Amino acid sequence: xxxxxxxxxxxxxxxxxxxxxxxxxxxxxxxxxxxxxxxxxxxxxxxxxxxxxxxxxxxxxxxxxxxxxxxxxxxxxxxxxxxxxxxxxxxxxxxxxxxxxxxxxxxxxxxxxxxxxxxxxxxxxxxxxxxxxxxxxxxxxxxxxxxxxxxxxxxxxxxxxxxxxxxxxxxxxxxxxxxxxxxxxxxxxxxxxxxxxxxxxxxxxxxxxxxxxxxxxxxxxxxxxxxxxxxxxxxxxxxxxxxxxxxxxxxxxxxxxxxxxxxxxxxxxxx
Numbered sequence: 001x002x003x004x005x006x007x008x009x010x011x012x013x014x015x016x017x018x019x020x021x022x023x024x025x026x027x028x029x030x031x032x033x034x035x036x037x038x039x040x041x042x043x044x045x046x047x048x049x050x051x052x053x054x055x056x057x058x059x060x061x062x063x064x065x066x067x068x069x070x071x072x073x074x075x076x077x078x079x080x081x082x083x084x085x086x087x088x089x090x091x092x093x094x095x096x097x098x099x100x101x102x103x104x105x106x107x108x109x110x111x112x113x114x115x116x117x118x119x120x121x122x123x124x125x126x127x128x129x130x131x132x133x134x135x136x137x138x139x140x141x142x143x144x145x146x147x148x149x150x151x152x153x154x155x156x157x158x159x160x161x162x163x164x165x166x167x168x169x170x171x172x173x174x175x176x177x178x179x180x181x182x183x184x185x186x187x188x189x190x191x192x193x194x195x196x197x198x199x200x201x202x203x204x205x206x207x208x209x210x211x212x213x214x215x216x217x218x219x220x221x222x223x224x225x226x227x228x229x230x231x232x233x234x235x236x237x238x239x240x241x242x243x244x245x246x247x248x249x250x251x252x253x254x255x256x257x258x259x260x261x262x263x264x265x266x267x268x269x270x271x
Contacts, residue, residue: 006265007266009121009123009175009182010125010171010172010182011117011125011183011184011254011258012124012126012127012183012184012185012186013124013125013149014128014185014187014189014192014206015135016188018209019107019110020103020104020110020141022215022216022217022220024210025214026096026099028048030092030095031059031062031092032047033095034088034095035068035088038072038088038091039076040072046065048212048214049065052129052162052189053129053161054129057161059088059092060085093133097133100130100135101137101138101141104142105145106145106147107209107217108252109250109252109253110146110252111145111146112252113254114146114147114149117254117255123175123177124150125151125153126149126151126152127168127170127185128152129155129161130155135154150174151175153168153171162195163192163198165195165196165199167195168196169199180201181200181265182265184202184203185204187204188205188206188210188211189211189212190241190242193239193244200271202246203271204244204246204254205240205242205244205246206250207235207250208231208249209250212234212238213235232249246261
C-alpha cells in the first residue's frame, strides 16, 4: 500500500444513508410499524426527524414531540413514560433486525472511493446508530459488495451516542489516530455531523443519498431536474447549518473534498 502524501490519517463513515441503504429507508417503516403497534400513527417526516441518534433516544425524541405525545396520551390515558419508551424500543429492535439485511446494498461509488482512500494510506472507520446485533445482519452484505471498514463502533459501545463525540473518539482510538483533526467524519444526518464537529474532526455531509433527501436510488433518478436541484439544495443547507465543512451529493464525490482538506491541513488550518 502506498503511503499517504498528505496529513489526513482516517475517514470515518456513518452507515445507513452514507455507505448503504440509499435514502436511509430501513428504519422508517419500522418506526411507523412500532408506533402503530401501540395505536399511535406517526408520519415518515416525523420518524426521520431524529435520525442518526441511537434508536432508544430516537424513540424518546419522537414521544417528546407534542403531537405524538398528545396522540399517545389520548390512546393510553397517560403521557409517555420511560417504560413506554422501553416498550416501543423492545418492539422496534426485532423488527429492525428483520429488515436490516434487505436494506444493506452498498451505495454506488462507495467501494471505489474506499479503495482510493486506502491507496492513499488512510484508515477507514465507521460509526452507527444501529446496535451490534442489527449490524451483524448488514456487515456480510456490505462486505460482499466491497465495503468493509477497519473498525465499527455501534450504539451501546460508548456512554452516549450522537451528537456526542464518544463513538467517533472510540473509532479513532481503535484506529490509532490522533489528533482528531487528522480525520474526517462523513455522515448524512445533522446529529452525525455534530458528532464530527464535537469530536474535533473535519466533517463532510452527504445530501442526496441520505436521510434528509430520503429517496431510493431509482426514485432519485426519476426526479425532474428542477425538483432534484431543489431537494439537494435543501438537504445541503440543513447539513451546512449543522456544521458540515463540506457537503457532497454522495460518497462517490468524496475524493476532491479529501484533496481540499489535505490542502488546508498543509497550510496549517485545523477543523
